[in-house]
Amino acid sequence: MRNFYILVVAVAFFQHSVAQTVNDITYFLGSELNGSARYNSMAGAFGALGADLSAISQNPAGSSVFLHSEFGGTLTYTNKAVEGSYFGTTKSKEDSDLKFDQIGAVFVFNNTDTDSPWSRISAGMNSHRISKFDQDARVYGSNTTGVDQYFLYFADGLAFNNLPIYENETIPEVYRVLGENNGFAAQQAFLAYQAYVINPVSFEDNNTEYFSNVEYDRVNQELSILTKGLHRKTSFNISALYGNILHIGANINIHKLEYHSDQNFYETNQYNTSPVFNIEFENGLSSYGEGFSTQLGSILRLKNIRLGLTYDSPQWLSITDETQQALSSNYLEQGLTVIESVRPDITNFYDTYQLKIPSKTTFSFAYIHGKNGLISMDYSIQDASNTVLSREGGSTYLDELTASLSGPYGSIQTLKLGGEYRLRDFRLRAGVLNRKNAQKTISSSDTAYTFGLGMDFGSNSLSLSLVNFNQNKQFQMFSEGLTAPYTLSHSITQVSLSYNVKL
Secondary structure: OOOOOOOOEEEEOOOOOOOOHHHHHHHOOOOOOOOOOOHHHHOOOOOOOOOOHHHOOOOOHHHHHHOOEEEEEEEEEEEEEEEEEEEEEEEEEEEEEEEEEEEEEEEEEEEEOOOOOOOEEEEEEEEEEEOOOOOOEEEEEEEEEOOOHHHHHHHHHOOHHHOOOOOOOOOHHHHHHHHHOHHHHHHHHHHHHOOOOOEEEEOOOOOOEEEOOOOOOOOEEEEEEEEEEEEEEEEEEEEEEEEOOEEEEEEEEEEEEEEEEEEEEEEEEOOOOOOOOEEEEEEEEEEOOOOOOEEEEEEEEOOOOOEEEEEEEEEEEEEEEEEEEEEEEEEEEEEEEEEEEEEOOEEEEEEOOEEEEEOOOOOOOOEEEOEEEEEEEEEEEEHHHHHHHEEEOOOHHHHHHHHHHHHHHHEEEEEEEEEEEEEEOOEEEEEEEEEEEEOOOOOOOEEEEEOOOOOOOOOOEEEEEEEEEEEEEEOOOOOOOOOOOEEEEEEHHHHHEEEEEEE
């Protein structure tokens, strides 16, 4: 019998495993087009332009392009339609939200010393969401591999005496202690045994081999995915104009990440004679992260030409994870169907680990056509395969996960084109974004088409943008055993309204 600690509250601290998989890293590496309405309407092609609050977070040299101090914010309505594809079957779901997406300010200080080559210094702050994780998706398909293979993978090699419930023991207690002493794999095996999904080859305590109680040729599988959260970046900026020709700047960025995922997996269509059928597996994950990054940038002014260069350092994030699980199945007993539900109601807390999102370099070009308008272009490159997960003191699992990222991930190359036409106080804007997918298995690029209007009232301005953003991501059903891929295709329609005031 196991030795138990007194169960005071239904939570436990697990030191032997972590919750993250490649699926979750795919979310963290993503980014969308979020910022001020002017920034969005030109597809974010502001690396050589500046003079926009969101552009400060792209190229820190952009704040010294401002002629006046300025404050502004953005309200954004987002509609996201998600199409899930799994073994040739597609399912669609849709949701929307309205949120305050961006806020920023810049303060401009002109140098009255005419002998100094430094004619202007600016300090600024901008906060916006890099990614919004809000999503309601569903995938459905028919597969020859069932979820029993996931549980058999983790049960293999585990002594059977860990899995029964002995006298005076409860499901929450055993699930908790297994996590503390044996880790994540033992918890999966325990759930499966208690829900009759697997059985040991022998009921001897030292048995380490198991078989499935589920009989099938092909099963129907459905996965419902509900995610919430965001990755927000707040930039603290300083910039200066040298010789009226060169803008240089630097940012210190504070990152906050919050990610919640609730996944409900349901498997049916087993044989009529299968001892166990209609399996439901629930998994909840919450991740909380904080971190920082830095940026260095410059903008060179050459008559009507602007050239920009920006270096984004890696993002260093410290993340903690929490998980919850439940498993239920139907089985036949004396001709009657019995539902067995195993709900530990335990929250697993994992050690903090570090996620390093790779650095990025951006080259920018803009042509200013007097007071009539402008055309701008940005090209950036970031190697997603250099993503690193680590933990103080080392972690074999995180080292293995990091090594595995070089396979599915590659270079992210992003091209942004934007333009603005000016007619007195009226502005007409448009842009396009094309980004090579970080995942090598996805051949299609992420694309965005953007439009916008603006009115300049002198001391204040009003801008409106419309963005249609399309992106595809591929995931595995589970990390082991049942690893069939599915694809989520996002069609995002976004309307933003910004109001800015010169101070």
